[in-house]
Amino acid sequence: xxxxxxxxxxxxxxxxxxxxxxxxxxxxxxxxxxxxxxxxxxxxxxxxxxxxxxxxxxxxxxxxxxxxxxxxxxxxxxxxxxxxxxxxxxxxxxxxxxxxxxxxxxxxxxxxxxxxxxxxxxxxxxxxxxxxxxxxxxxxxxxxxxxxxxxxxxxxxxxxxxxxxxxxxxxxxxxxxxxxxxxxxxxxxxxxxxxxxxxxxxxxxxxxxxxxxxxxxxxxxxxxxxxxxxxxxxxxxxxxxxxxxxxxxxxxxxxxxxxxxxxxxxxxxxxxxxxxxxxxxxxxxxxxxxxxxxxxxxxxxxxxxxxxxxxxxxxxxxxxxxxxxxxxxxxxxxxxxxxxxxxxxxxxxxxxxxxxxxxxxxxxxxxxxxxxxxxxxxxxxxxxxxxxxxxxxxxxxxxxxxxxxxxxxxxxxxxxxxxxxxxxxxxxxxxxxxxxxxxxxxxxxxxxxxxxxxxxxxxxxxxxxxxxxxxxxxxxxxx
Numbered sequence: 001x002x003x004x005x006x007x008x009x010x011x012x013x014x015x016x017x018x019x020x021x022x023x024x025x026x027x028x029x030x031x032x033x034x035x036x037x038x039x040x041x042x043x044x045x046x047x048x049x050x051x052x053x054x055x056x057x058x059x060x061x062x063x064x065x066x067x068x069x070x071x072x073x074x075x076x077x078x079x080x081x082x083x084x085x086x087x088x089x090x091x092x093x094x095x096x097x098x099x100x101x102x103x104x105x106x107x108x109x110x111x112x113x114x115x116x117x118x119x120x121x122x123x124x125x126x127x128x129x130x131x132x133x134x135x136x137x138x139x140x141x142x143x144x145x146x147x148x149x150x151x152x153x154x155x156x157x158x159x160x161x162x163x164x165x166x167x168x169x170x171x172x173x174x175x176x177x178x179x180x181x182x183x184x185x186x187x188x189x190x191x192x193x194x195x196x197x198x199x200x201x202x203x204x205x206x207x208x209x210x211x212x213x214x215x216x217x218x219x220x221x222x223x224x225x226x227x228x229x230x231x232x233x234x235x236x237x238x239x240x241x242x243x244x245x246x247x248x249x250x251x252x253x254x255x256x257x258x259x260x261x262x263x264x265x266x267x268x269x270x271x272x273x274x275x276x277x278x279x280x281x282x283x284x285x286x287x288x289x290x291x292x293x294x295x296x297x298x299x300x301x302x303x304x305x306x307x308x309x310x311x312x313x314x315x316x317x318x319x320x321x322x323x324x325x326x327x328x329x330x331x332x333x334x335x336x337x338x339x340x341x342x343x344x345x346x347x348x349x350x351x352x353x354x355x356x357x358x359x360x361x362x363x364x365x366x367x368x369x370x371x372x373x374x375x376x377x378x379x380x381x382x383x384x385x386x387x388x389x390x391x392x393x394x395x396x397x398x399x400x401x402x403x404x405x406x407x408x409x410x411x412x413x414x415x416x417x418x419x420x421x422x423x424x425x426x427x428x429x430x431x432x433x434x435x436x437x438x439x440x441x442x443x444x445x446x447x448x449x450x451x452x453x454x455x456x457x458x459x460x461x462x463x464x465x466x467x468x469x470x471x472x473x474x475x476x477x478x479x
Contacts, residue, residue, distance in 0.1 A: 035144035037253040038226045042149070043271065043311065043349065043399035045391045046078040048257075050318060052354040053082065053130050054114065055370045062126075062135040066142050073146055075357060075380075076387020079255065079349075080143055081229050083319060084117035084153045085136060087127050089160025093119070094197045096367050112368050117153070118231060119160035119197045123215035140223055149226035151255055152219055156212055157235045158184050158198035165211070166199060172208040174200040184235070203237050213244045220251045227255035233270065234260040241269035257313065266310045271400075275312035275348060278302075282316065282342065285434050286335035292417045292434050296407060299346075309400035314343035315351035322353060323366045337382060338432050338471045344386040345421065345430040345475065347402040357383050382453075389452060393477065394423040412441035416468070425478075428452075431466075432473035439468045449476035 049072055057064035062085075072080070093101040093115040101113045114129060126136050143150045159165060165172050166181065173181040184193050184200040201208060219225045233241065241256075245268065248254050258270040265273060281298055284290035302312070315321075316339050317328050328336045343350045355364070355372030359379040364370045390396050397403040408418040408429070416439055418431040429449070433439040446462045452475040 034141070035147060035149070038149050038255045039253065040400045042078060043255065044394075044397040044401060045076075046349050046399070047076040047344075047387050047390055048079040048081055048313065048349055048351050049075070049077045050081045050351060050353045051083065052319060052364065052372075053085065054117070055364050055372055056354050058371055060129065060369060062131040062139045066135075066139045069139070069142050069148065070146050072148065074387070075352060075383050076391045077148060077352065078391075079149045079151060079226075081151050081257065082139075082153060084120060084155060084231075085126050085130060086117075086123060086155075087121040087125055088115040088117065088129075089119045089121045089162035089197065090115070091161035092197045094367050096365060098194075100197075114368055115160075116197055116367060118155050118158075118195075120155050121160045121162045122164070123212075124218045137223055140225060144224070149255060151227040151229055151257065152225055153231060154216065154228040155231045156201070156240075157232045158195065158200050160197065161199055163199070169207070169211070171205055172201055172211070174202040187235075203240055209240055209243065212240070213247055216244055217248055217251060220248050220254060224252070225254075226252075227257070229257040229259065230270070231259055233258035233265055233273075234262045238262075238264055238267075238269065241265065242267075245269045261312075263306055263310065266307065272311035272313055272349060275314050278312070278346075279315055279321075282339045283331050286332040286339060288436065291414050293414055295417060295434075296413070299405065299407070303405075308402075311399055311402075312348040313351050314346060314348045315353070316340050316343060317353050317356055318351060319353060319364075319366075322355075322360070323363055327361055327363060328356065329361055334436065335434070335471045337379075338434070338473045340379075340382065341386060341473055341475060342417075342430065342432070344390050345396060345428060346398075346419075347405055347421075348398045350386070350390065352383065385453060389428070389475070389477075393426055393428055393479070395421045395426040395428040395477075397423055409444045410441045411443075412439055415439050416441050418443055418445075427476075427478045429476040430473065431468075431476070433468035433471060436470045438470060441466055441468075447478070449478055451475070452477050 051065055053062060053065055054060045093113060095101045095104060095113045101110050104110045126133050140150050170181060176182050181199050183196045183198055185191065186193050203209065216228065230241065245256060256270040258265045258273045260273050261276055278298060281290060281294055285292070285295065316332060316336065325331060332339050357380050358373040358375060359377055360372050395403050403421045403423040406420045406422065408420055410416045410418050415433065415435045416431070417434050421428045429445070431443065442463045442465055446460050449458045449460065451458045458476060
C-alpha cells in the first residue's frame with residue numbers, strides 16, 4: 001500500500017510539475033506577446049523619446065526611468081530610444097573641457113567624470129552605473145506593457161580603449177604605419193575627429209562584421225529590443241548594415257534609425273534618418289538668418305531626394321544639440337514653440353529629448369552627472385496636445401505612407417509659412433508668422449475649422465486679412 005501511495009504521489013507530483021511548466025511556458029509566451037513586433041503602420045503616428053538614463057533622474061538609473069514610462073503616454077510616445085547603456089571605458093576617459101581624466105591630479109575631481117556613453121567597453125553588457133541587466137529587462141517589459149517600443153543606441157564605428165577587442169582582436173581596428181590603433185579619422189580631411197576617447201574600427205575586416213552583428217542580435221534575441229539607433233551610421237559601410245539587419249530581422253521585425261541623411265542607407269537597412277538640414281534651417285529662421293523661402297526650397301528638395309517611404313526624424317533638440325550647440329531657448333528664443341509645433345506637423349516623426357518636455361533650460365553635462373527638471377508646465381501641456389494630434393489624426397501620418405504636404409499660398413510667403421496635410425477627409429493646417437515682427441497677410445483658404453491648440457471654432461473667408469504676432473502660430477483641423 002505504501003508503494004502504491006508513493007507511486008500515486010509521484011505521478012501527482014510529476015503531473016503538477018508538468019502543469020507548472022506548462023503554466024510557466026504560457027506565462028512567458030504571454031509576456032513576450034504583450035506588444036506585437038513593430039510594424040510599418042505603427043510608425044505613421046509615432047512620437048520618439050530619446051532617454052538619457054544618466055541625466056534623466058537624480059539616481060541616473062534604469063529603475064528611476066522605468067517608473068516614469070507610463071506617463072510618457074501622455075506625450076504620445078510610441079518609441080523609446082535609449083542612449084548607450086553599455087559600460088564606459090576608463091582608459092582615455094574625457095573630462096569636461098576636452099582633456100583626459102587621467103591628467104587631473106585631484107582624485108576627488110577625477111571621480112566625478114563618468115565618461116562618454118559612446119566609448120563602449122562591452123557591447124553585450126549594461127553599464128553598472130545604470131543598474132543590472134535584470135533592471136534593463138524590466139524597463140523593456142514595462143515599455144511593452146505600455147504600448148511602446150524600445151530601441152538601443154548602437155556605436156558601431158568605434159569602441160572605448162578598454163574593449164577586450166583591443167587586446168584579443170587588434171585586427172578589428174584601424175592602425176597607423178607603426179601598427180598602432182588610432183582614434184577615428186575624418187575621411188575628407190585625414191585628421192582626427194577629436195574623439196580621442198575611442199578607437200576606430202576597421203570594416204575591411206569581415207570577422208569584425210560577424211562579431212558586431214552577433215552583438216546586435218544578442219539584444220534582440222535575449223531582451224526583445226525593437227531596433228537600434230545607429231551612431232554616425234554613414235561612417236560604417238552600408239553593406240555591413242544591410243547584412244546585419246537581415247540577420248536581426250530573421251529573429252523579429254525591428255525599427256532602424258540612422259544618425260544620417262544619407263539616402264543610400266534607406267534602401268534596405270534603415271527606416272528613418274535625421275532631419276539635420278531641416279533642423280538647421282529652423283535654427284536659421286529663428287535667428288533671423290533665413291526666411292521661409294529657404295524652408296520652401298528645402299521641402300521641394302527632399303521631395304525629390306528621398307523615396308516616398310523614407311522617414312525623417314524632426315527635432316528642435318537632441319543630446320548633441322543640447323550639450324554642444326545650446327538649449328532650445330538659446331538657439332530658437334521666442335520661436336521655440338513655433339518650431340516645436342512644426343516638427344509635429346510636417347512629414348516624419350517628432351523627437352522629444354530627455355528634459356525637453358519639462359522646459360529644460362540648461363546644457364546637460366556630457367561627461368559627468370547632471371539632471372533635468374521634473375516640473376510639468378507649458379511645454380509639457382503643448383507637447384501633450386501635439387502628441388495626441390500626432391497619434392490620432394490620420395492627416396499627420398508621417399511614416400512610410402506619409403500624408404501629403406501641400407504649401408498654401410499667402411500674400412506674404414517670405415515670412416509666413418502655411419501648409420496643409422491631408423489624408424482622405426482629414427486635414428491639418430499649420431499657419432505661422434516666422435519672424436520677430438508682426439505680420440499681416442491674406443491666405444488662400446476658406447471654410448469652418450477647429451483651432452486645435454485653443455479649442456475653439458474658426459471661420460475663414462477667401463482672402464481674409466490676418467494679423468499674427470511675432471512667432472504666432474495656429475493649427476487648424478477640420479474635425
